Amino acid sequence: MRALQDRHASLSCREQEVMALVVSGLLNKQVGFELGISEITVKAHRGQVMRKMKARSLPDLVNMAARLNYAH
Numbered sequence: 001m002r003a004l005q006d007r008h009a010s011l012s013c014r015e016q017e018v019m020a021l022v023v024s025g026l027l028n029k030q031v032g033f034e035l036g037i038s039e040i041t042v043k044a045h046r047g048q049v050m051r052k053m054k055a056r057s058l059p060d061l062v063n064m065a066a067r068l069n070y071a072h
Contacts, residue, residue: 001067007053008068015052018045022058023065 011019014035021031028042035042055061 004053004064004067008064010052011049015045015049018042019049019053019061019065020070022046022049023062023070 008016017035018031021034022028026034028039028046031046032039032042049055050061053061053064055064
């Protein structure tokens, strides 16, 4: 659990925002609209989130968010 919290803490504020919206079920285009950034930028942030969190898939990332008690 501590390792998971440390990985989450390593994310930038923007990466944390993207992670929260992605795990809530929004598509890249919707995340971009919510944050006022392009879909391509969302994909870049999402890739960084997956790498930093060491998530193998989106369901894996959702499970991590659930373990972190994401309130989003």
